[in-house]
Amino acid sequence: MDQARTTISKIFNGEPHSYTRFNLTQNMEGDNSQVEMKLSSDVDEEVGGNGVGDHLNHNNSNRKPYMAQKLGRTPKNLCFMAAATFLIFIIGYLIGYLVHRNKDVAPICAASVLPAEEPVARETGAAPLMDWDDVKKLLAQKLTASKLDSVFSDFSSTDHQAGSPGDESLGNKVLNKFKEYGMQSWTDEHFVKVQNAPASGSNKFVFKNNPEERPSGFLSYSFTGKATGAVLYAHYGRESDFRMLRDKSINMNGRVMLIRAGKISFAEKVANAAKMNASAVLIYPDPIDYTIGESTQMFGHVHLGSGDPYTPGFPSFNHTQFPPVQSSGLPKILAQTITQRMGTTILRQLSGQNLPEGWEGFNRLGDESDTITLEVNNVLAEKKIHNVFGVIKGFVDADRYVVIGAQRDSWGPGFAASTVGTGVLVELARSISDMVKNDGFKPRRSIVFASWSAGEYGSVGATEWLEGYLSSLSMKAFTYIDLDGIVTGQNAFKVAASPLMYSLIEKTLKEVKSNKDVSLSSQFAKGNWEANVLEPLKMENAAYPFLAFSGIPSVSFRFTTGVSDYQYFGTLLDTRDKLNGVTSSQVPQLAEMAAKFAGHIALRLVHDHLLQMDLRKYDSIIRLNVAQINGKVNTVQRVQPQLLPKTLTVQWLNSASGSYSRASRSLAADILNSDLEDVEMCRIINERIMTVERNFLSPYVSSRESPFRHILLGSGPHTLKALSTHLDALGTNNPEADADLFRNQFALATWTIQGCANSLAGDIWSLDNQI
Numbered sequence: 056m057d058q059a060r061t062t063i064s065k066i067f068n069g070e071p072h073s074y075t076r077f078n079l080t081q082n083m084e085g086d087n088s089q090v091e092m093k094l095s096s097d098v099d100e101e102v103g104g105n106g107v108g109d110h111l112n113h114n115n116s117n118r119k120p121y122m123a124q125k126l127g128r129t130p131k132n133l134c135f136m137a138a139a140t141f142l143i144f145i146i147g148y149l150i151g152y153l154v155h156r157n158k159d160v161a162p163i164c165a166a167s168v169l170p171a172e173e174p175v176a177r178e179t180g181a182a183p184l185m186d187w188d189d190v191k192k193l194l195a196q197k198l199t200a201s202k203l204d205s206v207f208s209d210f211s212s213t214d215h216q217a218g219s220p221g222d223e224s225l226g227n228k229v230l231n232k233f234k235e236y237g238m239q240s241w242t243d244e245h246f247v248k249v250q251n252a253p254a255s256g257s258n259k260f261v262f263k264n265n266p267e268e269r270p271s272g273f274l275s276y277s278f279t280g281k282a283t284g285a286v287l288y289a290h291y292g293r294e295s296d297f298r299m300l301r302d303k304s305i306n307m308n309g310r311v312m313l314i315r316a317g318k319i320s321f322a323e324k325v326a327n328a329a330k331m332n333a334s335a336v337l338i339y340p341d342p343i344d345y346t347i348g349e350s351t352q353m354f355g356h357v358h359l360g361s362g363d364p365y366t367p368g369f370p371s372f373n374h375t376q377f378p379p380v381q382s383s384g385l386p387k388i389l390a391q392t393i394t395q396r397m398g399t400t401i402l403r404q405l406s407g408q409n410l411p412e413g414w415e416g417f418n419r420l421g422d423e424s425d426t427i428t429l430e431v432n433n434v435l436a437e438k439k440i441h442n443v444f445g446v447i448k449g450f451v452d453a454d455r456y457v458v459i460g461a462q463r464d465s466w467g468p469g470f471a472a473s474t475v476g477t478g479v480l481v482e483l484a485r486s487i488s489d490m491v492k493n494d495g496f497k498p499r500r501s502i503v504f505a506s507w508s509a510g511e512y513g514s515v516g517a518t519e520w521l522e523g524y525l526s527s528l529s530m531k532a533f534t535y536i537d538l539d540g541i542v543t544g545q546n547a548f549k550v551a552a553s554p555l556m557y558s559l560i561e562k563t564l565k566e567v568k569s570n571k572d573v574s575l576s577s578q579f580a581k582g583n584w585e586a587n588v589l590e591p592l593k594m595e596n597a598a599y600p601f602l603a604f605s606g607i608p609s610v611s612f613r614f615t616t617g618v619s620d621y622q623y624f625g626t627l628l629d630t631r632d633k634l635n636g637v638t639s640s641q642v643p644q645l646a647e648m649a650a651k652f653a654g655h656i657a658l659r660l661v662h663d664h665l666l667q668m669d670l671r672k673y674d675s676i677i678r679l680n681v682a683q684i685n686g687k688v689n690t691v692q693r694v695q696p697q698l699l700p701k702t703l704t705v706q707w708l709n710s711a712s713g714s715y716s717r718a719s720r721s722l723a724a725d726i727l728n729s730d731l732e733d734v735e736m737c738r739i740i741n742e743r744i745m746t747v748e749r750n751f752l753s754p755y756v757s758s759r760e761s762p763f764r765h766i767l768l769g770s771g772p773h774t775l776k777a778l779s780t781h782l783d784a785l786g787t788n789n790p791e792a793d794a795d796l797f798r799n800q801f802a803l804a805t806w807t808i809q810g811c812a813n814s815l816a817g818d819i820w821s822l823d824n825q826i
Contacts, residue, residue, distance in 0.1 A: 185496050190658055191566060193494050197486035198650045200570075200643035206478040207470075207643070211631065215473070217249065217464040217509035217516075218438030225463050225477070226441045229506045232481050233445030236488040238504075243442040245519045247363040247371045249512050250275040250356075253432040258391055260337070260429040262286070262401050270393050272352030273433055274321055274338070275512055276364060277390040282334040283428045284311040286401060286421040290414050291315050292324030292338075297331050299411045305420065307331040311427050313401060315341040315416075316392075317620065320595045322359040322513075325390045335389035335429045339398025343415050345622045349396040354466040355625045356511070359384035360762055361600045362518030368759040370523035383760050389431045401427070440508035442516045447487055449500040449661060452738060455531055455745075456501035457660050458607075459483060459653060460517060461538035462510030462597060467627035471634045473510070475642065476538035479650045480504055486654070498661035503532075507597065510539065511625075514597040521605050528605060533745050534660055535601035537611040540621070541649040545638045547617030548579035551592035552610035553602055553748060553768070554672035556656075557585070560610065562667075563655045564588070569648055594763070594770065603763035603770065606749030608668065612652060614638075614645045664731045668744045670719040670815070673751075676767060677808060680775040681705070681712045687782035698785050698794040708805045714812035722815060743817055750811035755803040766807050772800055773807075 210228065215221035226242070233240035252258065252273040259269045287307060290296040292314035300307060312328045316338050328336045340347060358364045363371045364382035399417075407422030443463075449455070461476035468474075484504045490496040509515035521528060534556070550560055561584055564576040580588050592599055598609035615621070616637060623629040634642055659667055685705045692699050722743055729736055752764040753773040761771035771777065778800055784792035 184499075184662070184664075187659075187662060190490075190496060190662055191655065193490050193496065194486060194651065194654050194658065197489060198482060198647055198654065200647045203478055203482055203646045203650065204643040206482055207474055207631070207646075210477050210481070211468070211470065211474050213468050215464055215469070216466060217512060218247075218440050219464075222464045222508055223441065226443045226506060226508065229443045229463070229477065229481060230445075233443070233484060233504065236445070236485050237492060238445035238447060238484065238488055240443070240445040243444065243520055243523070245363075245371045245440050245442070245516065245523075246437055247440055247509060247512075247515050247519065248365045248435055248437055249509065249515070250277070250433045250435050253434050256432050258431050258433070260391070260393075260427055262427045263404065263425065265400070265404075268393070268397050270352060270391065270397065272354050272392040272394075273431075274325075274354075274390045274392055275356040275433065276358040276385055277325075277431050277433055278386055278388055279431050279433055280389065281428065281430045282311065282389050283426060284309045284334045285423045286311050286313050286337075286405060286425045286427050287333075287407075288313050288402065288405060288410070288416065288420045289328065290416070291318040292327050292336070293319055294327055296414075297327055300420070301331075303408060303411065305408065307333060309334045311335045311337060311429060313337050313339070313398065313421070315339065315344065315398075316353065317341075317344045320593065321355045321390070321392075322357045322384070322386075322595070325357045325386045325388065326359045326384075329386055329388050333388060335391070337391055337393050337398070337401075337427075337429065339393045340395050340622070341398065341416070342395060344619065345395065347395070347622055347626060347628060349399075350394050351626050351628060352394060353392040353625050354511070355392065356513050357386050357390045358382060358513045359386070359594070361514040361594070361597075361604070362522060362762075363515055364513075366519075366522075368522065368757075368762060370519050372523065380759065382762075389429055391429060391431055438509070440516055442508060442520055443506040445484055445504045447484075447491060447498065447502045447504075449502075450497040451499040451734060452741075453501050455533060455741070456503045457534040457536065457657050458503045458505055458532050458601075459536045459538065459657055460505035460507055460597065462508075462514075462516075463506045464508050464511055465629065466511055466625060468630045469511075470631045471540060471543055471621055471629050472624055473539070474631075475542050475634075475646055476540070477506060479538050479541065479646055479653070480506060483650055483654050483657075487658070498658070499664070500533075500661040502657055502661055510597060513595070514600055517597050518600045518604070521600055525605060529607065529749050530745075532605075532607050533666060533741070534656075535598055535607050535609040536653050536657055537596065537598040537601075537609065538649075538653060539597050539611070540613050540624070541653075542614050542634065542638065542642055542645045543621035543624075544614055544616030545641055545645060547615050548575055548588060548612070549590045549615055550588050550610065550612040551590050551596060551598070552612075553592075553608035554676055555608045555668040555670070555744075555748060556610050557589075557672050558669035559656060559659060559667040560588075563652060563659070567648060567651045567655055570644060575648065575652065592768065599763070602748070603765040603768055604752075604758070606752045606765065608748050610656065612649070614649065664737045665726060665729075666741050666744050668747070670722060670744070670747060673747065673767070674716050674719050677712050677715055680767070680779070681708055683779055684708065684775065684782065687779060687786065691782055691785045694786060695788060698788075698792075699797075703798065703801075708801070708808070711805050711809040711812065714809055715815065718812045718815040722817075725817075743815060746814045747811065750814045751807070753803065753807050754810070755807070766804055772796075773803065775804060778804055 210225060212221050212225060215225050230240055230242065257269040258273060259267055261267050287310040289300060289312045292312065310333050312333045314324050314336060321338060324338060325336050340353060360382050364385050367380060367382040402417040405419040405421040405425050407420045409418060410416060410420060459480060461480040462473045463477055465473045487502060507516035552560060564580050564584065565574050567575050576584065592602060592611065596611050598611040601607045602609040623633050638645060688699060688705055692701060726740060729740060731737065751766055753766050756764055756771060756773045758764065761773060763769035763771060764773065766774050781792060781797045785794060785797060
């Protein structure tokens with residue numbers, strides 16, 4: 056084409072030293088001829104029997120240029136020139152039309168952020184899009200209860216504590232399965248510090264004149280040493296329980312708290328007791344809550360956080376030199392689990408005040424004469440652990456991925472804690488790999504399957520991976536799906552997740568069906584599905600660090616009894632028989648539905664052009680929190696005007712909330728008017744969606760001191776919940792309240808919300824910043 060343009064230019068510019076001979080014929084009206092365009096030097100070609108050299112020897116001043124003579128002297132040649140020019144123009148026009156045709160007829164995108172009609176399935180050149188109904192059918196065909204039952208048998212083990220040979224053996228099994236399925240697979244090695252029971256000697260206590268007791272259970276990361284103090288019964292060890300004791304004017308300083316297991320984590324119980332200046336904590340399974348036998352030992356950890364507490368905020372890789380630091384979540388008091396028999400023996404002998412109204416148990420709380428001496432001799436050890444990974448790569452945005460993970464280790468058999476989740480992880484990997492290899496499914500984005508170690512010590516393996524690759528994961532991983540403890544009963548179905556995923560969860564509940572062709576929604580989510588299904592995401596959940604530490608939207612779910620938690624977690628009784636007992640031997644069938652639920656969410660997120668995230672949920676949550684803070688500020692200014700003067704206004708917090716609301720609506724409008732066939736446009740919109748969760752992480756706090764930096768779902772003084780609590784303290788003139796600190800926290804929270812709105816708005820010239 057460029058050569059043709061040059062030739063035409065030379066023709067019309069009349070260059071004297073070259074010519075173009077057109078032998079122009081076209082296949083018109085049966086005339087079988089051809090088009091020839093030939094460039095020649097003026098000295099080596101003859102035309103019409105006359106030597107070119109003879110013409111070039113003529114005096115040019117006495118004649119017209121040769122081109123004009125030869126091509127301009129006959130109408131036929133002029134027609135040939137015009138036809139050639141027209142032909143080139145037509146070819147160029149057709150090329151331009153074909154290039155831009157798709158954009159001219161681009162479809163309108165259905166909103167993936169807002170609950171609306173589903174996008175019409177179309178195909179792109181990059182990745183043919185399989186109809187979503189076909190994707191669902193394929194997954195349902197490949198995930199069966201019988202296959203899951205077989206996998207559970209393969210991965211069952213009685214000894215696979217983190218870092219043990221049994222744990223490593225199971226990790227190799229998972230790795231070999233990933234390789235068998237044709238997945239790219241790899242391992243991630245960490246050297247972490249964990250605390251175990253003493254190898255020689257024991258933890259022990261003596262109550263009054265009773266014989267010495269030596270429990271074999273233990274709580275990892277407890278403070279070590281010896282403490283003596285008077286026993287005080289503190290119910291479940293919740294903050295509300297300690298407030299009731301304080302209201303009874305009970306001295307808690309130096310006391311040894313006797314606390315029932317359940318309701319909240321071991322770490323929270325110990326942290327709450329430490330705030331009351333207790334010297335130690337004993338935790339026992341009360342017979343009202345646990346029917347596990349009077350001699351069953353309990354195991355767990357008391358690190359109020361996740362990951363290796365001796366490398367807070369950075370990964371525990373080998374040969375890395377870090378300063379000797381500790382997590383702020385490590386307790387400074389002793390903590391120990393005791394058996395049901397040991398706990399009830401102590402309770403029967405307590406004196407002191409009567410129990411507060413509503414507390415179950417024996418009649419007395421304990422007084423200063425009920426002394427006990429506790430000795431904790433846990434040993435800190437370094438262990439090598441392996442996380443195992445496999446990936447199914449996407450066909451369009453391969454560098455964007457959803458992560459599906461399950462804990463592999465356990466204190467004992469850990470059938471519900473780890474075996475079921477690991478089995479479902481492996482079966483999902485097999486099923487989706489088979490869909491890609493044999494059924495023509497082409498995910499737009501990648502799926503990473505992860506088998507974590509050291510989950511029993513506080514999601515150590517998962518958190519160390521996050522810390523090691525945080526800068527890339529926070530930009531590329533857009534969802535985490537947790538498979539830990541997914542079957543612990545059969546009467547209820549509970550989900551804990553980022554609000555961004557609520558709409559997708561609701562759709563999935565309607566799509567996933569049991570063998571009786573009844574949807575999860577019909578079984579467990581009748582009426583107000585959010586009230587019946589949703590629950591808060593707790594710190595001990597492996598999905599929590601993904602959400603609150605890394606800013607990755609996460610989801611965790613479980614079939615449960617609906618009455619209480621699974622009572623065999625953290626014991627050596629977590630076996631297949633025990634789980635069959637609470638599920639009527641329906642473990643494979645429940646695991647099949649759980650696998651379909653996780654698979655539907657993952658496949659939907661890698662199938663659609665745009666991520667199925669609902670920004671409106673955070674809008675309503677922010678507005679609710681801002682309204683509560685606004686009301687409490689007004690109350691404090693009325694009753695304690697010397698603490699918060701009228702000059703403190705919530706105007707800027709309201710403005711930041713409004714900025715987020717407008718930015719989310721603007722993005723929803725962009726989605727409605729976007730082109731699903733434009734790969735780059737979809738990628739840009741998806742990246743704007745992915746920034747939402749990450750930008751709720753406060754940039755103003757240290758990840759070592761406050762690792763869970765999410766201002767709405769995290770933990771620490773930077774959260775909106777902490778602001779509200781601080782206002783309550785100011786309103787009652789609590790001596791621990793600090794008005795200056797509150798104003799600082801208030802300003803930083805405001806700017807965090809405004810920063811999220813700015814990021815969501817996109818380009819710098821699109822910002823709606825009224826602060």
